[in-house]
Amino acid sequence: MGRVQFADYAKVYVKGGHGGAGAVHFRREKYVPHGGPDGGDGGAGGDVILRGNEQLNTLLDLRYRKYVNAKDGNRGESSKRKGKDGEDEILEAPLGCxxxxxxxxERLGEITDHEQEIVVAEGGKGGLGNWHFRSSTNQTPRHAQDGEEGEQRAIEIELKLIADVGLVGFPNAGKSTLLSAISGAKPKIDSYPFTTLQPNLGVVTMPDYRTFVMADIPGIIEEAHEGRGLGIQFLRHIERNNVLLFMVSSQQDIEYEYEALLDELRAYRSDLLDKPRILAITKMDLQENFELDKEKKLDLDIPVVEISSATNYHIDELKEIIWEQIQAVEKSKEDTESSG
Known part of the structure; x- marks a missing residue:
C-alpha cells in the first residue's frame, strides 16, 4: 500500500517540561564568611504549542509524532540567578484545525490564522530558591522548592478544510470529474464507488482574474452520520465551506438522492443546511438531446443547473452561479462585522 498523502486527524500525547528546582546556596565571599542564602529560582518548563502554518494542508506529519515533550527548566543558581527556562516544543498545523x-x-482552541498559537500543554513552574525562605528566626534556610510537573494530556487534532464551495454527493455523482474539469486539481477518477478516499482541493479560475477554491468531499452514503462508509470521516470538512454544491447524476432518482443528502447533513449538523446551496444535475451528456424528462424536473428554491463535465455543458453558467453565491456570503459577513 502506498504512503498516505493526506491526513485530517491526529492524536498526540503531549507533556510540558518539568520546572527546574530552586537552589540551596549561601553567599560565600572572602570577607563575608557568614553570608545569607542566595539560591536562585528554577527555570520554568517549556510549553507544547500548536502553531498555525498557512503552507501546510495536512496533518500527516503529526500522525507520526505520537509523543511530544517540551524541555525541562534548569535548576536555580547562586547569587539569586534564575535557572534557564526549558525550550518550547512547537507543533505546526494547517489552518482550519x-x-x-x-x-x-474539551475544546482547547481553533487555528484560523498564520502563526496563531495555542498552548496545549503548559510547562511546570520553577521552584523557589532558598533565599525566599529566610526569616528572622531562620537566617540559613537549607531547603528550596522542587519544580512543578508539566501538564500532560492526549490531544486530538481535526482538520476542517477551508474552501469557498464544497461538493456534496453520493459516490459516482461526478464530483471528481467536475473538479478536474474546472480546476488544476487531478483527483483519481474511475467508475466505481469511493474512488475519492480523501478530500481534494482545486482553484477555479474565471475571467477578470476571479478565483475560488473548490473542495471535493468523498462520497457520502445513506446513514453516513451513523458511521457507515467513508463519508462520516469527511462530513466535518463541509463545515468550513461557504457554499454547498449538491451533485446528483441525471441517471438517478434526482429528488430522492437530493433529499437523502439533505437528511445526512441534517442528521450530522442541522445548521449546515443554513449555508447557500446549489444543485448540479450531472452527466447530462448521457441524456438524449441533453434534456431531462419532465417528471425529473425539480421545483426548488435554490439554483438548479444541468451540466456535463465531459462536454462542458453549462459549466460556465455553473461557475457564475457559484461566484454569485460566494460573493453574497462575503457581503453578508462584511455587513455583520460592520454592524457589530
Missing part, C-alpha cells in the same frame, strides 16, 4: 482534550473532549 480544531484541537480537543482526548479524554474530556
Amino acid at each position: 480544531v484541537v480537543y482534550d482526548a479524554d474530556t473532549k
Whole structure:
C-alpha cells in the first residue's frame, strides 16, 4: 500500500517540561564568611504549542509524532540567578484545525490564522530558591522548592478544510470529474464507488482574474452520520465551506438522492443546511438531446443547473452561479462585522 498523502486527524500525547528546582546556596565571599542564602529560582518548563502554518494542508506529519515533550527548566543558581527556562516544543498545523482534550473532549482552541498559537500543554513552574525562605528566626534556610510537573494530556487534532464551495454527493455523482474539469486539481477518477478516499482541493479560475477554491468531499452514503462508509470521516470538512454544491447524476432518482443528502447533513449538523446551496444535475451528456424528462424536473428554491463535465455543458453558467453565491456570503459577513 502506498504512503498516505493526506491526513485530517491526529492524536498526540503531549507533556510540558518539568520546572527546574530552586537552589540551596549561601553567599560565600572572602570577607563575608557568614553570608545569607542566595539560591536562585528554577527555570520554568517549556510549553507544547500548536502553531498555525498557512503552507501546510495536512496533518500527516503529526500522525507520526505520537509523543511530544517540551524541555525541562534548569535548576536555580547562586547569587539569586534564575535557572534557564526549558525550550518550547512547537507543533505546526494547517489552518482550519480544531484541537480537543482526548479524554474530556474539551475544546482547547481553533487555528484560523498564520502563526496563531495555542498552548496545549503548559510547562511546570520553577521552584523557589532558598533565599525566599529566610526569616528572622531562620537566617540559613537549607531547603528550596522542587519544580512543578508539566501538564500532560492526549490531544486530538481535526482538520476542517477551508474552501469557498464544497461538493456534496453520493459516490459516482461526478464530483471528481467536475473538479478536474474546472480546476488544476487531478483527483483519481474511475467508475466505481469511493474512488475519492480523501478530500481534494482545486482553484477555479474565471475571467477578470476571479478565483475560488473548490473542495471535493468523498462520497457520502445513506446513514453516513451513523458511521457507515467513508463519508462520516469527511462530513466535518463541509463545515468550513461557504457554499454547498449538491451533485446528483441525471441517471438517478434526482429528488430522492437530493433529499437523502439533505437528511445526512441534517442528521450530522442541522445548521449546515443554513449555508447557500446549489444543485448540479450531472452527466447530462448521457441524456438524449441533453434534456431531462419532465417528471425529473425539480421545483426548488435554490439554483438548479444541468451540466456535463465531459462536454462542458453549462459549466460556465455553473461557475457564475457559484461566484454569485460566494460573493453574497462575503457581503453578508462584511455587513455583520460592520454592524457589530
